[in-house]
Amino acid sequence: MDINNKVLDNPIDALMTITLTVNGEKIDIQTASTEKLVNILREQLNFVGTKISCGIGRCGACSVLIDNELVNACFVMAYQVNGKSITTIEGLGGVTVDEVQEAFLTEGGFQCGYCTSGMIMAVKYLLALNPNPSESDIKEALAGNLCRCTGYGGIIRSVQSLAAKKIGI
Amino acid sequence: MSNQVDTLSAESPVILMPTSIEKAVELKSHYGLNGEFVSGATLLQLQWLNGRKTPEQIISLEQLTELKSIQFDQHKGELSIGALTPLGSYQTHKILKEFPIICTALKSIAAPGIRNRGTIGGNIMGRVGDLIPFLSALSAKLVFQDVKGVKQIEIWDWFQQTSNSDFLLSHILIPLDRDMLESHTFYRKVGRRETFTAAILTVSGKIKWDEEGKIINAKLAVGGGDNKPMRLEKTEQLIIGRNAIHLDWKTIFSTVAEEFVAAEDAFVSSSYRKKVAANLIVAELQSQFAKE
Numbered sequence: 001m002d003i004n005n006k007v008l009d010n011p012i013d014a015l016m017t018i019t020l021t022v023n024g025e026k027i028d029i030q031t032a033s034t035e036k037l038v039n040i041l042r043e044q045l046n047f048v049g050t051k052i053s054c055g056i057g058r059c060g061a062c063s064v065l066i067d068n069e070l071v072n073a074c075f076v077m078a079y080q081v082n083g084k085s086i087t088t089i090e091g092l093g094g095v096t097v098d099e100v101q102e103a104f105l106t107e108g109g110f111q112c113g114y115c116t117s118g119m120i121m122a123v124k125y126l127l128a129l130n131p132n133p134s135e136s137d138i139k140e141a142l143a144g145n146l147c148r149c150t151g152y153g154g155i156i157r158s159v160q161s162l163a164a165k166k167i168g169i
Numbered sequence: 170m171s172n173q174v175d176t177l178s179a180e181s182p183v184i185l186m187p188t189s190i191e192k193a194v195e196l197k198s199h200y201g202l203n204g205e206f207v208s209g210a211t212l213l214q215l216q217w218l219n220g221r222k223t224p225e226q227i228i229s230l231e232q233l234t235e236l237k238s239i240q241f242d243q244h245k246g247e248l249s250i251g252a253l254t255p256l257g258s259y260q261t262h263k264i265l266k267e268f269p270i271i272c273t274a275l276k277s278i279a280a281p282g283i284r285n286r287g288t289i290g291g292n293i294m295g296r297v298g299d300l301i302p303f304l305s306a307l308s309a310k311l312v313f314q315d316v317k318g319v320k321q322i323e324i325w326d327w328f329q330q331t332s333n334s335d336f337l338l339s340h341i342l343i344p345l346d347r348d349m350l351e352s353h354t355f356y357r358k359v360g361r362r363e364t365f366t367a368a369i370l371t372v373s374g375k376i377k378w379d380e381e382g383k384i385i386n387a388k389l390a391v392g393g394g395d396n397k398p399m400r401l402e403k404t405e406q407l408i409i410g411r412n413a414i415h416l417d418w419k420t421i422f423s424t425v426a427e428e429f430v431a432a433e434d435a436f437v438s439s440s441y442r443k444k445v446a447a448n449l450i451v452a453e454l455q456s457q458f459a460k461e
């Protein structure tokens with residue numbers, strides 16, 4: 001290794017090409033190394049279902065999954081997602097809506113809908129780890145997702161209804 | 170108008186991704202202040218947005234898989250946690266799940282999305298994290314490496330020294346009891362909405378006593394939010410050597426309140442924080458000793 005010439009194990013320049021798989025599709029992108037994932041998704045790839053609110057990791061509107069783990073896309077940089085698989089709200093369901101989306105529709109889990117895509121990604125992550133969460137598990141899992149409208153009652157009910165269906169009660 | 174999150178600067182840093190600790194410390198030694206170790210970058214991105222200079226070189230540690238190992242050495246009675254372990258690992262890691270107090274502390278930091286990116290090492294090395302007072306109470310040791318070699322130091326001794334940013338934190342060693350003494354370990358965090366505002370404070374402690382109820386060892390620490398992490402050494406001295414049934418709660422309360430250098434802001438006064446810390450510590454001690 002010659003550090004003066006920056007010949008490294010993984011030489012990456014300031015403007016870099018990254019390869020991502022977004023909702024199952026492999027994509028190469030040229031970007032600044034510290035570009036935020038949420039900007040790449042919304043501006044370069046037009047996945048505008050992922051929202052931006054605080055931009056500093058505190059509201060959860062930009063929640064997506066990276067390799068099936070929940071993250072705030074406004075706080076993940078381009079170089080950190082090179083080679084990773086991203087799931088956004090657009091990647092859920094298919095021809096019909098996903099079961100979590102369905103539960104939010106049935107139980108009144110949203111009003112204006114701005115927080116909803118982030119909430120749904122957080123619920124997907126919760127149910128993958130724990131298919132039968134208690135109310136306190138649900139509150140803990142959604143602690144990073146703020147909603148200005150619903151008062152959270154409908155959101156918690158949506159998750160509970162889904163958990164009840166899954167375990168057959 | 171397009172809705173975008175600010176990227177750090179027009180001139181983005183060069184990303185260096187060493188695949189061994191030796192290469193990482195060599196790079197740091199070469200670039201000095203122009204290169205910065207980066208783990209999850211959850212603290213650094215906040216600091217960069219708040220005006221801290223972004224480095225010319227990011228030395229990303231994320232490929233150093235050896236920094237992600239977690240092991241419990243039964244023989245030594247020691248838990249070893251790799252610095253790159255994400256805060257959220259308590260949910261899935263078999264060994265961490267066996268230590269509920271560690272899970273409680275990790276679970277109290279930020280929210281799930283940030284915990285999946287932020288690391289235990291980054292929390293410590295940022296010098297403001299909630300884990301510093303907690304691990305000080307547990308007498309944890311830090312294992313550092315630089316180009317000259319490896320060294321171990323108790324976290325509280327390290328925290329009191331001026332920082333040397335050339336050291337890479339590789340592991341955190343937490344001693345777990347092998348003696349027959351009774352002990353009580355606690356961690357409490359007080360805040361408004363944990364993920365939206367910084368903590369008002371955290372208190373942590375580990376107390377050990379013998380079969381006669383004499384307190385043999387006590388480590389108490391406070392921190393969290395804008396409070397600089399600190400050990401409550403006067404309060405520790407006050408209770409060590411005492412028999413638990415003779416503890417003077419009023420003096421313990423006033424000593425904690427007196428020695429805690431608590432932050433003050435527009436929402437929470439310093440005297441309120443002192444009272445909360447003193448109440449919590451007294452309540453934790455009473456939970457063990459005021460029963461009979």
Ligand SMILES: Cc1cc2nc3c(=O)[nH]c(=O)nc-3n(C[C@H](O)[C@H](O)[C@H](O)COP(=O)(O)OP(=O)(O)OC[C@H]3O[C@@H](n4cnc5c(N)ncnc54)[C@H](O)[C@@H]3O)c2cc1C
Pocket residue numbers: 056057058075205206207208209210211212213214215230252253256277278279280283286287288289290291292293294295297298299300336337338339363364368
């Ligand atoms: C919304 C939000 C909420 C938060 N809430 C909390 C909270 O409740 N409590 C809390 O304590 N923190 C909180 N944080 C701060 C942060 O997320 C955590 O402290 C986290 O653990 C930092 O880890 P990291 O891997 O992201 O560190 P980084 O940002 O990568 O690094 C932090 C510092 O440590 C250095 N560093 C990192 N790893 C190493 C290493 N192995 N060796 C040497 N130096 C290293 C870096 O150079 C840098 O100076 C919050 C952050 C956000 C965005």
Ligand code: FES
Pocket residue numbers: 051052053054055056057058059060061062063072073074075
């Ligand atoms: S926009 Fe990402 S957490 Fe608020």
Ligand code: FES
Pocket residue numbers: 109110111112113114115116146147148149150
């Ligand atoms: S439904 Fe409007 S912010 Fe949640």
